[in-house]
Every structure is written in structure tokens, then in C-alpha cells.
Amino acid sequence: MKIRTNFSLQAFNSFNLPVVTAEIFFPSTIKELAEISIEKASSSYILGDGTNTLFCQDKAPIIIKPNLMGIEVIENDDNFQVKVACAQNWHEFVLFCINSGIYGLENLALIPGSVGAAPVQNIGAYGIEVSDFIVGVTWFDFAQKKQVDFTNAECQFGYRDSIFKQALNGTGIITHVHFLLPKAWQAVDNYQGLNELVSPVTPQAIMAKVIQLRQAKLPEPKQLPNAGSFFKNPIVSKDVFNELNQQYSNMPFYLHDNGDVKLAAGWLIEQAGLKGFRRDGVGVHENQALVIINYESKQGENIVALSVHIQKKVKEKFNIQLVPEVRFIGEDGELSPTSAGGK
Template identity: 60%
Template sequence: MKIQHQFSLQALNSFNINAVTPKIFFPASINELVELSHLHIEQYYVLGEGSNTLFCQQTAPVIIKPSIKGISVEQDEDYFYLSVGCAENWHDLVEYCIEHEIDGLENLALIPGSVGAAPVQNIGAYGVEVERFIDCVSWFDFAKQEVIEFSHNECQFGYRESIFKQQLKSSGVITHVHFKLPKVWQPVLSYQGLNELVPPVSASDVMLKVIQLRQSKLPDPKELANAGSFFKNPVVSATLFSDLQQQYPEMPHYPQKNGQVKLAAGWLIEKSGLKGYRIGDVGVHEKQALVLVNYHKASGQNIAELAHYIQKRVKQKFNILLNTEVRFIGEQGEVTCTEIGSQL
């Protein structure tokens, strides 16, 4: 198995943070994962392409970067079945599907990152979440030293949530994701921007429109280092929402099936006076308040400090605690923004 020591992670995270790991493993097969499990490493972080990860200290923990590749496709009368290695790039998979007339993933085009990370936070965009197409997930469990299949229901998908972020955190690795895509295609065009498309549309038209919309709204991490939406949209009780709405009638809101109300974190940050806020090399993006950026040589700690400051300001103004979508990784493993903030 490929192993590197004292390895800079700068090229492996979209915030461009120069954290160094004492050791990084690149297991490329189940056999190599078994080999790795024999080492009984206690503290480690599983890294995909680092587009949802903030290394907030200069030293990172031991890194496991699974490198299992490959796409296989089967079909029956009604469905395509794809088994995809965790290290495949997500957008490349979307393009591969569209080229092979396997439709469904087009709304999720251009989301950075690996296929293995997609179920972890149940990636979503333009009215679609990936769980819609996930049949099951293959998980290598380090303690059991074997691959376990998690059915769709067992994955416990929610808004930016899954079992892989909760109970299974730090206990294994997703090796493959298995998709089931219906041959009868149902475009999802309800989202603002996509409703401009005039029928009849193809999945390729939708993908191109999604790419165009995303490129016009979000900074490209290759040009301006960032990790997309930094905070999750908060979901609040109907009572809190109704109090807030009296004060802020224009507040964007999305009623949920369970009676709660989802609010727009970007709007809350903007109304807290922080859109375009910059301190040194870190800032809140000028056009998109939900995106924090590293303008040049910010450290992970600088970004964590800004995130904590934003949390504080939004809490003061709206009495809402914003939770991060981005994963905070310190020297000893995962930490929360609040934990980091209380140490600052």
C-alpha cells in the first residue's frame, strides 16, 4: 500500500490549508484495508478530496485516503445499477452517466469531491439529494475487518446527514456506492433557475444549466479557496419562526413536513452585517454570504476563528446557532466549531 510520511495536505483540501500529517495511507483495495486494520490506528481521519474539510491546526491526524476506483454498470428492464469506487470524482461520474444516457444525477453536477463522500452528508443541490438514487453502500469496518452492506434505509439519510456522519464516524471507510437509476427519467426543474428551461429538455440540458448556474454563483475553489456552503441551513420550530417573521417579514423560509421551518443561513449571515466581511486573508464571500474564503495564506485557525465569530453574531441577532456543514479536523481528529471557538 502507498504510504507517505510528513505529508503536506495543501493540495488535498479546497481551503488550500497547509496542514501536515505525520502519515497518510492510500489503501486501493479491500486487501489493503484489511492490512491497514491490522495496524489498529486509534486517531485518524478519512479524507476524500477535501472539499468539505477544514484542517484547523497545523498538524493533522493520520490520514486514510481510500483510493478504490472503478465504475461498473448493469441493467434490467426498469433500472440501471451502478457500483462505483469511492475514489471516483463525483462530477466525472455525473458526466459519465449523462454520456451513457443514464439520467438522474444531472442536478448534482459540479459538486466537488469524491463518490465515497457523497452519501456521508447526503449531498444535495437544485432540488435533489443523492440519497434518491442510492440503493446501498459498501462499508469496510476496521474492527470487524470486513465489508458490510448498508441498505438505503440503514444509511439513515437526512438533510446533510447519514449514519456515516453519526454512529459510524471514525470506524471505517465507504468502499463503493451502489446507485439505482430508473430508466424512466423524471426531470426535477422546480428549483429557481432550472424552471427557465423550456420543455422538452434532456438530462444533458439540465446538467449544462446547473453547471452554468453554479459557475455564476459560487467561487471556483481553484481560483479562490473555499469549501462551498460553510454552515447548514438551520431548521427551527414554528414558534421561533413566527416570532422572527414578525420582526423580519421578508425572511426566506421553507416549511418542512414535520412542521418545523428551514431558514437560509446565508441570509442570516448577510443580515448580521457580515456579507463581504474580511479580516486578513479570510473573509465572507462578497456575493455569497454562506461561503467563507481563503484569499491567500490563511491558516485553518484563521478560518475557524471567523466561523466562530459568525456563529456569535448570528446568535446575538437571531438567537439561532448555525451548525457547520464543513468538518473541522484538529490534530487529534474531528472537533466542532464551538469547541474550537471556546479554545480561542
């Protein structure tokens, strides 16, 4: 197995921070994964493509960067069952599906990152979540040194959430994700922007539109280092929403079936006067207030400090606590966003 020491992770995190890890493992097989000692594995951070990771300090913990590759397709009369190894790039996998006549994931095109990370925060965009198409996840358990299968229900998927982010965090690795994509394809084209598509709507047309919309809206991390939406969209009760809506009648919102209401974190940040706000080499993007850009800082703590400032301003104005979507990683492992502090 490839192992490196004193290794710079600058090319492996989309905030482009020059953090260093004492040791990084690149296992390509289950056997290689099993070779990593339980002591090292359980104190390590699992790194995919680093597009949802904020290294908050100059040093990172031990890193395991799985390198398992491969896509297997089994077809029956009604469905495609697709087993994908964790290190496959997500967007390339979506392209592979569409080019192979396997439809359903087109709304999730161009989301950066690896397939293995997709179930962790249950990636979502343009009206769908990846959990809509996952039938199972294969997990390598560090303590047992063996693989275990989880059904969709056992993954406990929620909005940007799953068991892998909660109870199982730090105890193993997703090695494979299993998708079930029905041959009877149904377009999900009611999302703003996609509803302009001319009938008959095809998966290819949805994918092209999603790519076009994303490229127009979101800054490309290679030019402006960022991790996409920095905060989750807050979900509030109907009562809280009604109160806010009386004061801010133009506030965007999305009604949930259970009566709760999802608000747009980007709008709240913008209304708090922070769109385009910059300090210490980091800032809120000028067009998309939900995105924090690392313009020229070499220190993750500047991004942490900005995120704390944003939370404070939004809390003062709306009495709403924004919760980061991005994972905060310190030298000794994951930090809770409230304790990360920043300077």
C-alpha cells in the same frame, strides 16, 4: 500500498491550508485497506478530495486516502444499477452517467468531491439529495477488517447527515456506493433557476443549467479557496419562524412537510452585516455569504475564529445557532465545532 510520511496536505484540501500529516496511506484495494493496523486506522481521518474538510491546526492526524476506482453498470428492463468505487470523482461520475444515457443525478452536477464522501453528508442541490438514488453502501469495518453492506434505510440519511457522520464516524470506510437509476426519468425542475427551462426539458438541459448557475454563484476553490456552504441551513419550528417573519417579512424560507421551516443561512449572515467581512486573511465571500474564503491565511484557526464570529453575530441578531456543515479536523482527530475555538 503507497505510504508517505511527513506529507503536506495543501493540495488535498480546498481551503489550501499547508497542514502536514505524520503518515498517509493510499490503499487501492480491500486487501491494502486490511493491511492498516486497527490502532492506526481507528485514530486516522478518512480523506476524500478534502472539499468539506477544515484542518484547524498546523498538523493533521494520520490520513487514509482511499484510492479505490471503478464503475460497474448492470441494466435491466426498468433500471440501471450502478456500483461506484469511493475514489471516483463525483462530477466525473455524473458526466459518465449522463453521457451513458443514465439519468437522475443531473441536478447534482459540479458538486466537488469524491463518490465515497457523497453519502456521508448526503450531498444535495437543486431539489434533490443523493440519498434519493442510493440503494446501498458498502462499508469496510476497521475492527472486523471486512466489508459490510448497508441498505438505504440503514444509512439513516437526513439533511446533510447519515449514520456515517454519526454512529459509524471513524470506524471504517465507504468503499462503494450503489445507485438505482430508473429508466423512466422524471425531471426535477421546479427549483429556482431550473424553472426557466423551456419544455421539453431534458437531463442534458438540466445539467447544463445547473453547471451555469453554480459557476455564476459559487467561487471556484482553485482561485478562491473554500469548502462551499460553510454552515447548514437552520431548521426551526413554525412558531420560531412566525416570530421572525413578523420582523423580517422578506426572509427567504422553505416549508417542510412536518411543519418545520428551513431558513437560508446565507441570508442570516448577510443580514448580520457580514457579507464581504474580512480579517486575518480570511473572509465571508462578497456575493455568497454562506461561503468562507481563505484569501491568504496559512492557519485553519483563522477560519475557525471567523466561523465563531459569524455564529455569534447571527445568534445576537436572530437568536439562531448556525451549525457548520464543514468537518473540523485537529491534530488528534475530529473536533466539535463548538470546542474548536479558533483564536
